[in-house]
Amino acid sequence: MKVSTMRKQSATATNPLQSELDVSEPVVEVIEAIERDIIRSRILPHDRLLEDNLMYDYDAKRHVVRAALAELQRLGVVVKPPHLGAYIRRFDEQDLEDLYHMRRVLYRAAVRVMSFPIPPDRLDEVSMAMEAHARAAQTGDLVRIHRTNMTFHRLLYGLCNNPYLAESIRRHDWLSFPARAYGVADVEALDCACREHAAMVEALHDQARDRLEALSLDHMERARSIYEKKFLR
Incomplete structure (x- = not known):
């Protein structure tokens, strides 16, 4: 589902993640979209999170995608090894x-x-x-x-x-x-x-x-x- 569609569905509600993490609504929506796709196994551990793909999938601007990945990295959900891009954390x-x-x-x-x-x-x-x-x-x-x-x-x-x-x-x-x-x-x-x-x-x-x-x-x-x-x- 495009992020723009999800935005319409929740426009009248206060977003708990936004207030908790103090990030903008567009960033919240991308975080939620990534979160949903992890739960659905559409994004698997160690899948690369490419900015261009995320921009297309979630109908989001590059700076929004980057901010979402940075917040997920801060939370520990995403890891960014040097020179390897962003990945969902995987556990051995x-x-x-x-x-x-x-x-x-x-x-x-x-x-x-x-x-x-x-x-x-x-x-x-x-x-x-x-x-x-x-x-x-x-x-x-x-x-x-x-x-x-x-x-x-x-x-x-x-x-x-x-x-x-x-x-x-x-x-x-x-x-x-x-x-x-x-x-x-x-x-x-x-x-x-x-x-x-x-x-x-x-x-x-x-x-x-x-x-x-x-x-x-x-x-x-x-x-x-x-x-x-x-x-x-």
């Missing part, structure tokens, strides 16, 4: 293990320092984010599914009340996107993710720290398994 087995080890460390740390009981207003925020992701899962809007998932995680692990830890989790959510992406379009994985989100919210209500920690660690493994089967086996 050791890279993937190192990344997921770090994610497990961060998630476990966040859950362990949460102060129970959770204040009702913040618990409501997490519950509403869970419901928003569940609704998005019914729409087939891949970018919205991914973004609402990240919002749920941001609010959930933000309950640790440590901004440095919460930002590290957010950073690693983006770093892991090239590995997690293929779970977004997988119907079975998405259905499981929705159920697991609901179970996490229930654990918060029950003040069940050990259960929440186990759910948090198990939750990330399905998307990792999809990536391993698709690219490493």
Whole structure:
């Protein structure tokens, strides 16, 4: 789909990525288009991202494409080795293990320092984010599914009340996107993710720290398994 068409479809809505990253709307639209094509496997790990091709595919100007690639590089989704152009990050087995080890460390740390009981207003925020992701899962809007998932995680692990830890989790959510992406379009994985989100919210209500920690660690493994089967086996 051309970016100009997507612009018309979302012109009346506030774009959450634009406000979060402080980039212009045209840059947001190209980022979203690349994001969508990664999820759909139209862009695969280590595929070269050629400016001319992206300009044509997304009906975008060169400076917009360059800005989008620069932002994705900052987030860790795109890598630009010297003299080789831009690529989607690809993980070998050791890279993937190192990344997921770090994610497990961060998630476990966040859950362990949460102060129970959770204040009702913040618990409501997490519950509403869970419901928003569940609704998005019914729409087939891949970018919205991914973004609402990240919002749920941001609010959930933000309950640790440590901004440095919460930002590290957010950073690693983006770093892991090239590995997690293929779970977004997988119907079975998405259905499981929705159920697991609901179970996490229930654990918060029950003040069940050990259960929440186990759910948090198990939750990330399905998307990792999809990536391993698709690219490493």
